Amino acid sequence: MAYKTWFQDETNNIKGAFVRQQNYFTTPFGSGADELPVEAGRYRLIWSAACPWATRQLIVRSLLGLEDAFSVGTVDPIRPKKEYSDWAFTLDKDGVDPVLKVRYLSDLYRNADPEYKGRFTVPALADIKTAKVVNNDYFNLSYYWETVWRDFHKSGAPDLFPQRLRQDIIELNDIIFHEVNNGVYKAGFARGQGAYEDAYAKVFKRLDWLDGRLSQSRYLFGDALTDSDIRLWVTLVRFDAAYYNVFRVNRNRLVDFPHLWAYARDLYQIPAFGENTFFDHIKAHYHVCCDAGNTFGIIPKGPDVSVWNTPHGREKPVNR
Numbered sequence: 272m273a274y275k276t277w278f279q280d281e282t283n284n285i286k287g288a289f290v291r292q293q294n295y296f297t298t299p300f301g302s303g304a305d306e307l308p309v310e311a312g313r314y315r316l317i318w319s320a321a322c323p324w325a326t327r328q329l330i331v332r333s334l335l336g337l338e339d340a341f342s343v344g345t346v347d348p349i350r351p352k353k354e355y356s357d358w359a360f361t362l363d364k365d366g367v368d369p370v371l372k373v374r375y376l377s378d379l380y381r382n383a384d385p386e387y388k389g390r391f392t393v394p395a396l397a398d399i400k401t402a403k404v405v406n407n408d409y410f411n412l413s414y415y416w417e418t419v420w421r422d423f424h425k426s427g428a429p430d431l432f433p434q435r436l437r438q439d440i441i442e443l444n445d446i447i448f449h450e451v452n453n454g455v456y457k458a459g460f461a462r463g464q465g466a467y468e469d470a471y472a473k474v475f476k477r478l479d480w481l482d483g484r485l486s487q488s489r490y491l492f493g494d495a496l497t498d499s500d501i502r503l504w505v506t507l508v509r510f511d512a513a514y515y516n517v518f519r520v521n522r523n524r525l526v527d528f529p530h531l532w533a534y535a536r537d538l539y540q541i542p543a544f545g546e547n548t549f550f551d552h553i554k555a556h557y558h559v560c561c562d563a564g565n566t567f568g569i570i571p572k573g574p575d576v577s578v579w580n581t582p583h584g585r586e587k588p589v590n591r
């Protein structure tokens with residue numbers, strides 16, 4: 272089953288606007304001859320705990336119990352010093368991924384296509400036998416885990432992409448992508464005042480709207496978690512620790528939104544979210560690798576992340 276890639280590069284003509292690259296390895300999963308086989312133990316997902324798109328895959332994997340279906344390899348949040356941008360397995364013994372036996376993410380991309388000209392991005396799913404990237408479709412990957420990988424879900428796994436809500440989820444995900452997930456990047460990587468201010472305004476307008484929506488229900492679609500909650504959350508959890516400063520989205524912090532902040536804590540306190548959150552990786556990556564002005568590579572001490580464990584009070588509707 273092929274999911275259309277809803278994301279389209281934005282070719283708006285705002286001077287200095289940040290444009291995200293198109294994905295390259297987008298073969299869908301399925302049983303067709305041209306599809307990637309849905310086979311447990313065949314793939315390894317390369318992620319950075321700093322990256323929102325990659326972390327989403329880990330949260331979905333934990334919620335659905337897909338830990339035995341595919342393994343994960345973690346790259347260092349601080350990128351290697353090379354002539355091109357890459358990610359390295361320096362957290363592993365001898366700097367080599369123990370399963371794929373490579374030092375750099377670029378090795379997996381080049382094994383798949385020696386002529387590859389795109390950026391070496393996470394998440395990237397590699398076939399373990401060939402050590403080649405087979406899918407880096409960061410926007411659609413979680414839909415596959417939620418649907419065609421269903422036979423491998425743990426019993427009692429939540430339905431994160433229920434049939435009756437699919438169209439609504441897809442529409443909201445599109446908004447969340449453009450105005451929140453990628454919205455903060457558009458502010459942070461703008462190369463002109465106008466582009467920055469436009470992105471900043473869109474981010475906060477949408478966060479205000481989401482704060483209002485979450486005053487009405489525990490999750491974005493009522494009382495059950497969906498794919499959309501995970502998409503929104505990966506940006507919220509990085510907001511005060513990274514985006515507020517590094518990307519200059521500083522009208523206010525996440526902790527200043529009454530409903531969004533309680534909602535964010537509610538999700539953090541679910542093990543699949545909290546256990547896949549590494550604030551040290553988030554802070555190191557954004558402050559050192561995404562802040563060109565941070566000449567000396569200083570990683571801020573704050574903010575105090577113990578507040579994420581404080582009661583959220585969202586169990587009962589009466590508290591909203």
Ligand SMILES: N[C@@H](CCC(=O)N[C@@H](CS)C(=O)NCC(=O)O)C(=O)O
Pocket residue numbers: 291292293294321322323324356357390391392393394407409
């Ligand atoms: N694959 C997507 C999204 C994934 C993505 O941007 N991942 C980031 C980490 S959050 C990355 O790996 N960036 C590496 C680079 O841009 O060189 C893209 O190319 O825009």
